[in-house]
Amino acid sequence: MSVFRSLQDSAFTEWFLGSDSIWTYPTVLALHTVGMAILVGASFVVNLRVLQMAGDIPLQRLRPLYRFIWVGFAINLATGLVLFVTQAADRIADPVFFIKLGSIAAALWLGVLVKQRAIDPDHAPQVATRSTRSLAATSLAFWAAAIVSGRLMAYLHS
Amino acid sequence: MWVESTRISKALFAMTWLWPACESLHFMGLCMLIGGAGLLDLRLLGLFRGLHIRHVKALMPWAIGGFAINAMTGGLFLLMQPHLYLSSAVWWWKFTFIAIAGLNAAFFETRLAIPALTMDPDGDTPVALKIVGGVSLFSWFAVLYCGRMLPYLGTGN
Numbered sequence: 439m440s441v442f443r444s445l446q447d448s449a450f451t452e453w454f455l456g457s458d459s460i461w462t463y464p465t466v467l468a469l470h471t472v473g474m475a476i477l478v479g480a481s482f483v484v485n486l487r488v489l490q491m492a493g494d495i496p497l498q499r500l501r502p503l504y505r506f507i508w509v510g511f512a513i514n515l516a517t518g519l520v521l522f523v524t525q526a527a528d529r530i531a532d533p534v535f536f537i538k539l540g541s542i543a544a545a546l547w548l549g550v551l552v553k554q555r556a557i558d559p560d561h562a563p564q565v566a567t568r569s570t571r572s573l574a575a576t577s578l579a580f581w582a583a584a585i586v587s588g589r590l591m592a593y594l595h596s
Numbered sequence: 597m598w599v600e601s602t603r604i605s606k607a608l609f610a611m612t613w614l615w616p617a618c619e620s621l622h623f624m625g626l627c628m629l630i631g632g633a634g635l636l637d638l639r640l641l642g643l644f645r646g647l648h649i650r651h652v653k654a655l656m657p658w659a660i661g662g663f664a665i666n667a668m669t670g671g672l673f674l675l676m677q678p679h680l681y682l683s684s685a686v687w688w689w690k691f692t693f694i695a696i697a698g699l700n701a702a703f704f705e706t707r708l709a710i711p712a713l714t715m716d717p718d719g720d721t722p723v724a725l726k727i728v729g730g731v732s733l734f735s736w737f738a739v740l741y742c743g744r745m746l747p748y749l750g751t752g753n
Contacts, residue, residue: 464748471744472737474623479631483655493654499647503635585627586620593616 442526451524463524470517474588477510478581481549485574488556488566497557497564504553511546534594538587545580548573599678609676618669625669628662630736631655633701640704640712640721640729648717686749690742697735704728 445451454462480503486492487500522529529535552574556566566574599605608614632655638644639652674681681687704712712725721729 460745460748464745468741468744471623471740475627475630475737475740476634478627479629479634482627482631482658483635486655486658492658493651495647495651495654499644499651502644581627582624585623589616589620589623 440527442530445523445526446528448523454520454524466517466520470514470521473510473513473517474585475510476506477514478585480504480506480510481545481577481581484549484552484557485578488552488574489571490565494564497562497566498560500557501553504549504557507546507549529591532591532594534587534590538584538591541580541584541587545577545584548577548580552577597678597682599675605675605678608672614672615676618672622666622669622673625662625665626740629659629666630662630740632659632662633732633736637729637733640725641733642721642726645720646718649712649715653713681746684746684749686742686746690739690746693735693738693742697732697739700728700731700735704732 457463483492484500484503484507487495487497552566552570555570555573556562600609635644635655636649636652636659639647639649644652708724708728711722715722715725
């Protein structure tokens with residue numbers, strides 16, 4: 439039996455999904471949504487400003503927003519792992535799941551590039567370069583893709 | 597419910613892709629709303645010291661846009677499957693927290709916007725602004741929580 443099948447068929451999964459309590463699956467799912475709101479919300483603000491679509495906040499002042507990005511990501515990594523365990527065998531064979539993970543990785547990586555180019559340097563110009571703006575726009579697109587594929591997963595769940 | 601027997605309700609619900617599409621848009625809208633309003637609320641709470649409020653207000657059109665997307669998609673959910681919501685206590689709680697957040701925002705705009713824009717950005721924020729920011733941030737996350745818990749606490753599916 440594959441490790442993923444044994445995770446999905448484990449006693450933990452049976453308890454987690456079978457429980458009537460709202461403190462198991464529903465709460466973990468709600469926390470996953472909270473994490474998403476923090477992670478994508480903060481990313482949204484950063485990228486919009488870099489794209490010159492959200493006023494003229496001095497770019498360096500956006501640095502603390504990355505703390506929220508990492509907190510949101512940490513919440514979703516933890517809750518995501520729990521959710522994955524309970525569906526491990528189904529998800530590992532689900533292309534939409536990998537599209538979601540890939541989109542998240544791409545969005546985060548592009549967000550870090552934006553940070554390094556436009557936000558971290560003390561004397562970076564207040565209007566980001568065209569290439570950096572492209573990265574910001576692409577990062578937003580990948581967040582949208584992550585959200586859509588996350589929703590689709592709920593429908594393709596066997 | 598009588599709404600569900602109307603032609604428009606049936607026609608909308610018959611489009612199988614519409615419900616998932618509305619859900620995706622609803623999630624994107626909430627990220628826009630919590631991102632934009634969240635930054636303002638955190639600033640009112642005293643974080644991001646040194647940042648002038650006028651900079652943060654530049655996010656407001658996006659937060660309102662996110663709210664508008666969610667009001668529209670929420671309206672479509674209601675129109676398609678009202679029974680999932682109108683008989684659910686959790687949904688009424690969600691609506692209540694939306695009202696609290698909205699009234700709180702209106703109070704801020706009409707009474708506290710001038711003091712916020714004219715205060716010294718390098719100082720700590722006054723208590724009134726902290727309360728407004730705290731109520732707003734709590735309310736929007738309560739809306740999110742109620743919405744996500746609907747299938748499990750409410751009669752929805």
